[in-house]
Amino acid sequence: MIRIAKNLYAYRELVAELTRKDITVRYKQAYLGIAWAVLRPLALMLIFTLVKSFVGIDSGTIPYPILTFAALMPWVFFQDATTEGIESVVKNSSLVRKIYFPREIFPLTAVTTKLVEFGISSFILAALMVWYQMAPTVHILWVPLIILYTLLVSLTIALMGAAVNVSYRDVGAALPILLSLLMYASPVIYPLQLVKDKLVIQQAAGEWSDLLYTIYTLNPLAGIIDSFQNVVLRGLPPDFTSMLPGMVLTAILLPLSYRFFKWEEAYFADVI
Amino acid sequence: MSIIEVNHVSKEYRLGTLTSLKDSAKNMVRRLRKQPVQKRIPFKALDDINFTITEGEVVGIIGNNGAGKSTLLKLLAHVTTPTTGNIAVHGKVAPLIEVGAGLVPDLTGRENVYLNATILGISRADIARKFDDIVSFSELEDFIDTPIKRYSSGMKIRLAFSIATSVDAEVLIIDEVLAVGDLAFQRKCFDRMEELIKGRGSTVLIVSHNIRQIERMCSRVLLLDHGEVAADGLPLDIADLFYRRSNEKINANHKKSLQGKVHKYSSGEIELLSVELLNEQGQPTDSLPSGGTLRVRVKFNVNQTLQRPEIVVGTHTTDFFYLSASSTALIEDRPDLEVGTHEVEYIVPSFPLVAGTYCVRFAIFDQHQRKVFTGETLKIFTILPTSMEIRDAPMRRLYLPTQWRLDGVPHSSPMPAPAEAAGS
Numbered sequence: 001m002i003r004i005a006k007n008l009y010a011y012r013e014l015v016a017e018l019t020r021k022d023i024t025v026r027y028k029q030a031y032l033g034i035a036w037a038v039l040r041p042l043a044l045m046l047i048f049t050l051v052k053s054f055v056g057i058d059s060g061t062i063p064y065p066i067l068t069f070a071a072l073m074p075w076v077f078f079q080d081a082t083t084e085g086i087e088s089v090v091k092n093s094s095l096v097r098k099i100y101f102p103r104e105i106f107p108l109t110a111v112t113t114k115l116v117e118f119g120i121s122s123f124i125l126a127a128l129m130v131w132y133q134m135a136p137t138v139h140i141l142w143v144p145l146i147i148l149y150t151l152l153v154s155l156t157i158a159l160m161g162a163a164v165n166v167s168y169r170d171v172g173a174a175l176p177i178l179l180s181l182l183m184y185a186s187p188v189i190y191p192l193q194l195v196k197d198k199l200v201i202q203q204a205a206g207e208w209s210d211l212l213y214t215i216y217t218l219n220p221l222a223g224i225i226d227s228f229q230n231v232v233l234r235g236l237p238p239d240f241t242s243m244l245p246g247m248v249l250t251a252i253l254l255p256l257s258y259r260f261f262k263w264e265e266a267y268f269a270d271v272i
Numbered sequence: 273m274s275i276i277e278v279n280h281v282s283k284e285y286r287l288g289t290l291t292s293l294k295d296s297a298k299n300m301v302r303r304l305r306k307q308p309v310q311k312r313i314p315f316k317a318l319d320d321i322n323f324t325i326t327e328g329e330v331v332g333i334i335g336n337n338g339a340g341k342s343t344l345l346k347l348l349a350h351v352t353t354p355t356t357g358n359i360a361v362h363g364k365v366a367p368l369i370e371v372g373a374g375l376v377p378d379l380t381g382r383e384n385v386y387l388n389a390t391i392l393g394i395s396r397a398d399i400a401r402k403f404d405d406i407v408s409f410s411e412l413e414d415f416i417d418t419p420i421k422r423y424s425s426g427m428k429i430r431l432a433f434s435i436a437t438s439v440d441a442e443v444l445i446i447d448e449v450l451a452v453g454d455l456a457f458q459r460k461c462f463d464r465m466e467e468l469i470k471g472r473g474s475t476v477l478i479v480s481h482n483i484r485q486i487e488r489m490c491s492r493v494l495l496l497d498h499g500e501v502a503a504d505g506l507p508l509d510i511a512d513l514f515y516r517r518s519n520e521k522i523n524a525n526h527k528k529s530l531q532g533k534v535h536k537y538s539s540g541e542i543e544l545l546s547v548e549l550l551n552e553q554g555q556p557t558d559s560l561p562s563g564g565t566l567r568v569r570v571k572f573n574v575n576q577t578l579q580r581p582e583i584v585v586g587t588h589t590t591d592f593f594y595l596s597a598s599s600t601a602l603i604e605d606r607p608d609l610e611v612g613t614h615e616v617e618y619i620v621p622s623f624p625l626v627a628g629t630y631c632v633r634f635a636i637f638d639q640h641q642r643k644v645f646t647g648e649t650l651k652i653f654t655i656l657p658t659s660m661e662i663r664d665a666p667m668r669r670l671y672l673p674t675q676w677r678l679d680g681v682p683h684s685s686p687m688p689a690p691a692e693a694a695g696s
Contacts, residue, residue: 017390025378028419098373099391100350100365266353269346270285 004258011105018109023116037117038124041072048072048189057190062233066128070233071188071225073125074150077118078221079179081151084110085158086165087172093272103265104258107158111151118147125232137235146227146238153220153250160257163264166272185219192226192242220246274362275443275475276325276348281357282499283318283343317343319499320357325492327442330469330476332486332507334514335496336521341479344496345447348477363442363475366392377421381412381431384420388435402438409464410434411457430457437464444468444476465489487511487663508663515657519627523654526590526629535648541578542644545571545613547632547651559654562671566623568651570616570634578609581644584635585618588648595630596620626671627657 008015027033048068052059059067088106089096096103129136165171187195198204199213217223223243230236302308318340325331333341346352347359349367374391375384385406389399407416410430412423420428446465462485469476469489480486486493486507493510495503497517503510538544550567551557560566568585583606586597598618600606632651636644658671676683 013396014390017387017396021376021379021383021387024383025376028378095374095391096351098349098351099367101391101393269352 007102008104008108011101014101014105015109015112018105019112019116022109022113034117034120038121041069041076041121042124044072044076045069051189058194059191060193062229063132066125066132066134066233067191067229068189069125069128070229071186071191073118073121074146074224074228075183075186075188075221076121077114077147078150078154078224079183080117081111081114081154082157082161082179083175084114085154086161086175088158089162089166089268090169090172090272096268096272103268104159104261107155107162107261111154111158114154115147115151129233134233136232139231139235139237142227142231142238146224146231149220149247149250150224152254153224153246156250156254156257159261160253163261163268166264166268182219182221185216186221187225191229192222192239195222196242214245217242217245218249220250222246273327274324275327276362276477277360278321278323278348279358279360281318281321281347281354281359282316283340283347283352284314284316284355286314316499318347318354321499321501323494323501323504325475325477327475328473329492330478330490332490332493333477333479333496334481334483334486334493334511335502336518338498339496340499341496342447343499345445345477345479348443349445361443364393364440365443365445366436366439366441367445375420375428375432378419380419381407381416381423384431385416385435388432389438392436392439393441394439398440406434406438409437409460426454426457433461433464437461437468440472442474444474446476446478483511483515484663519654519657523629527652530590530629530631530649530652533649535646536650537643537647538645539643541574541576542636543573543575544634544645544647544650545573547571547634549632549651549653550617558652559656560623561656562626562658563622563624563673564655566618566620568618568632570618570650571613572616572645573613574609574611577611578636578638578644580606580639581609582606582637582639582641583616584633584637585616586633587630588633590629590631592648594633595625597633623655624671625655626668627655629654 023034027036030036032039045065045068049065052064052068057064085107088110089103092106161171161175183189195216196213199209199216203209205212220243223239223246226242227238230238321340321344333344335341343352345367347354348361349365350361351367374388376387379387385403386396386399389402389406390396394402407413410427410433412427412431415423415427420431423431466489468474478486478490488507490507493503493505493507494501495510495514503513536544546569548556548569548571549558549560550569551560552565554567566587570585582599582601584597584599587595589595630653631649632653633646633648634650635646638644674684
């Protein structure tokens with residue numbers, strides 16, 4: 001573990017440089033430039049707010065637009081980081097075939113690139129907080145840890161997915177579908193509290209309720225989104241009971257995913 | 273001390289297309305049921321390669337297309353891993369396998385210098401220090417803040433080469449990148465390479481098809497052939513061997529393509545029996561050395577007596593450029609040809625052509641210049657290169673004994689003993 005971290009630290013300049021490249025290239029010839037990075041969560045926020053006015057979702061004491069924006073920020077970060085991470089090795093095939101450096105640099109760079117865009121979105125969040133006159137509390141200091149955890153979740157999927165995608169591009173094609181399904185299984189449009197109320201408090205599914213809730217929270221995004229909203233908007237610490245199942249799952253899968261990636265790495269140049 | 277060790281390295285690729293998910297699934301089911309699995313034919317790009325390179329050696333790798341040169345470099349650069357065997361490289365490797373890998377069209381020259389140099393493993397501080405040097409070497413000072421998608425291809429290559437050669441590494445791996453850009457820039461590249469090799473004392477591996485360059489720059493040469501190390505030794509010896517082998521291949525190809533191209537015309541009075549090339553001992557042969565004696569023997573039947581006919585024997589190239597021809601018309605007392613079998617020999621004491629494939633032509637005219645028989649490509653023969661051939665100037669057709677006066681001191685160009693037909 002320490003060895004891996006050390007190795008990656010040695011390549012920090014490369015990651016920084018490749019991230020810079022990704023961002024520059026993406027927005028270079030766009031008039032709006034990096035503003036595009038925040039337009040998507042903003043647009044989704046507006047759509048969800050519109051939908052909410054028909055459907056009626058209980059957002060508690062927090063105004064719905066800012067609640068859903070705070071959900072979209074980690075979600076979009078996760079979604080983009082995972083998608084880009086999976087495509088990253090194939091996209092850089094010309095480098096893969098000619099120059100060696102640890103291949104996990106590619107997914108890692110894809111993820112860090114999205115981190116920059118996440119940083120830009122947070123200005124919008126701050127502006128929304130000013131608009132709704134919400135003051136951050138000390139719990140906002142949890143944000144870096146929550147984001148680091150999100151990053152690890154993305155990497156877990158991206159490492160495995162990128163390695164498989166080298167041989168079978170099906171992964172890249174299937175991913176958008178799976179991710180959009182996952183979005184509805186995550187508390188993006190609705191707050192986690194609704195699920196919790198139904199399953200844990202009302203025991204809506206009878207004796208299966210607690211099990212169902214654990215399964216629901218196996219999705220790391222459930223805990224991540226809820227905790228992000230907690231620490232930023234509600235002034236509460238993260239809800240660890242909703243985070244634990246996802247964390248355990250990630251802790252098991254990340255090393256396996258990394259191992260698989262390193263095993264496959266040797267053949268990237270041959271089959272890409 | 274050895275810096276690169278290659279032990280029993282083989283690399284296999286599977287031929288054919290990538291297996292589909294369906295086929296992979298099918299194979300997996302078969303494997304589980306212990307049924308025979310559908311396999312694709314493996315192709316051995318490298319087959320049990322062994323060698324070690326000591327620090328400071330400059331090693332050239334030569335071989336025909338598909339001999340495994342690039343695969344070997346990729347293995348050394350750690351881009352891919354061997355199927356069996358192992359490779360140990362002690363030290364930092366700078367692979368210049370294909371200059372320009374990783375240049376991003378949308379970024380400016382400056383951004384690309386930073387990006388590409390970082391990819392090649394140069395630290396940011398070092399790049400900043402070397403930046404001016406890189407730019408001035410590439411002669412792109414005026415364009416450095418322009419996106420490189422607007423560069424010409426030559427400009428891109430110049431930039432890439434400048435970045436690539438600014439790497440400090442113990443082992444340099446260079447694949448056919450020496451000649452880039454226009455002639456003046458090629459010269460600069462070449463000087464830069466020599467400086468890298470001689471000045472820094474780094475270990476260098478070069479793959480090139482330019483045998484003369486390899487022969488000049490390297491201290492050792494490996495010849496690869498069909499994935500195996502066919503020869504390993506001093507540059508001149510190996511380059512010569514390779515030259516000879518390629519030559520044989522070219523000649524074989526020429527012969528093959530000429531086989532159907534025998535042009536013959538006969539009025540019926542003459543019937544050609546044989547055309548032979550003879551060596552000094554009078555034995556039939558297919559080749560002679562540059563500057564050696566050309567001796568052609570033609571046998572034919574005469575069906576009708578010809579009075580004072582004119583006999584012409586000559587040579588031409590494979591593309592029917594007539595090289596030499598001599599006629600018996602110059603001989604005043606030439607005899608008549610009676611009915612029966614006759615034999616004519618045409619001897620050139622020193623045939624002054626460079627190595628290659630040549631052909632014999634033969635013609636007979638009667639005393640009124642009427643065509644009785646003409647034939648081209650009647651005999652195909654090769655002229656073998658001399659042992660110093662690769663050192664000699666390349667653009668030439670004739671092989672002539674030469675004398676030199678260098679600052680008034682006479683030097684006779686060594687007329688090296690014609691090499692024996694090696695390997696044939």
